[in-house]
Amino acid sequence: MxxxxxxxxFLAMLALMxxxxxxxxDFRQLIEFSPSKYASGDAFCEAWLNACRxxxxxxxxxxxxxxxxxxxxxxxxxxxxxxxxxxxxxKSVAVGVAEExxxxxx
Numbered sequence: 001m002x003x004x005x006x007x008x009x010f011l012a013m014l015a016l017m018x019x020x021x022x023x024x025x026d027f028r029q030l031i032e033f034s035p036s037k038y039a040s041g042d043a044f045c046e047a048w049l050n051a052c053r054x055x056x057x058x059x060x061x062x063x064x065x066x067x068x069x070x071x072x073x074x075x076x077x078x079x080x081x082x083x084x085x086x087x088x089x090x091k092s093v094a095v096g097v098a099e100e101x102x103x104x105x106x
Contacts, residue, residue, distance in 0.1 A: 027068075027086035027088050028068065028070075028084040028085065028086045029084070029085060029086065030073055030074070030082060030083075030084060031044075031048070031082065031083050031084070031085050032081060032082050033081060033082070033083065034081075035080050035081055040071070040079075040080060041071020041072060041079040041080055041082075041083055042071060044069070044071070044083055045069035045070065045071055045083055045085070048067070048069045048083065048085050048087070049067050049069055051087075052064075052067035052087035053067060055087065055089075057089055059091070061091050061092070062089040062090065062091050063089060063090060063091075063092065064088075064089055065088040065089060065090045066086070066088045067085075067086060067087045067088065068084075068085060068086045069083055069084070069085040069086075070083060070084045070085075071083050072084070
């Protein structure tokens, strides 16, 4: 009986220590590119990443967050004609929130 109670207590403690679920966002898009323009998937991805990092959005409040490029589709096939790529920019609303609260960002 005591062994059962200790087992239950141990399992309850493990459940409390389990990490909370988190949200994951996948911004990848399947991109088709011409092998006559890019010698390989790696060459395309290098061009994609450079273009994303240096992209200047029309909205000056957007800022670069992250970029990713991996040759091939979701199964890793077609590495010379397709890539999974993302280019993420975000708009910060911190200034608006700070103004609403009457505080200053320093």
